[in-house]
Amino acid sequence: MTERRELEEQLTFQALHDPLTGLANRTLFTDRTAHALETVQIGGQCTVLLIDLDDFKPVNDTLGHAAGDEMLRIVADRLRDVTREGDTVARLGGDEFAVLLEEAGTGSTDAALAAQRVLYAINQPAQVGEQLVDISASIGMASSTGGDDVDALLRTADTAMYAAKDAGKGRLSDARQTEA
Secondary structure (H helix, E strand, O other): OHHHHHHHHHHHHHHHEOOOOOOEOHHHHHHHHHHHHHHOOOOOOEEEEEEEEOOOHHHHHHHOHHHHHHHHHHHHHHHHHHOOOOOEEEEEEOOEEEEEEEOOOOOHHHHHHHHHHHHHHHOOOEEEOOEEEOOOEEEEEEEEOOOOOHHHHHHHHHHHHHHHHHOOOOOEEEHHHHHO
16 A cells, blocks of 8 residues: 555656656646635735746757756756745746745745845856856746736736846846836
8 A cells, every 4th residue: 555655646746746857847836826826815925936047048059958957957956945945946848947935025025035046046157067057047026915817927927037038138027017
């Protein structure tokens, strides 16, 4: 019975996590975000950071896919290192990551500080194989105090992320600032 339970747990883990990085996948991230939106308390909030690595394709093209995979694992480790235990860190696909910050304080200050930590951690050079590679990311940040659905929150974060790219890459854009 124990062996069967372990196999079921292993299969569940594989279904909900990215095989390359071990991070949550899109399915698990969406589920946790939906739950967070349902349970947001008055005065609290949840925030989504949508992260896209800048100029990732040239890494695969010039250094090879193994180097690209190594870079994705490095970014995943950096995200784990700078987020809280209760935050959900996910690889949504390709070079796109996301972080769910639940109950990020009573305002946007805690979420903004967390987003700045994430940006700083990612935007550091890394040893990939034999080469030192510059890494940068554009991050879109969207917060909700309830009433949003997952798709709307992700679309808002996506719009903010593209605003960060348009502003010069390697930046953070808060959806509230792009709406103003």
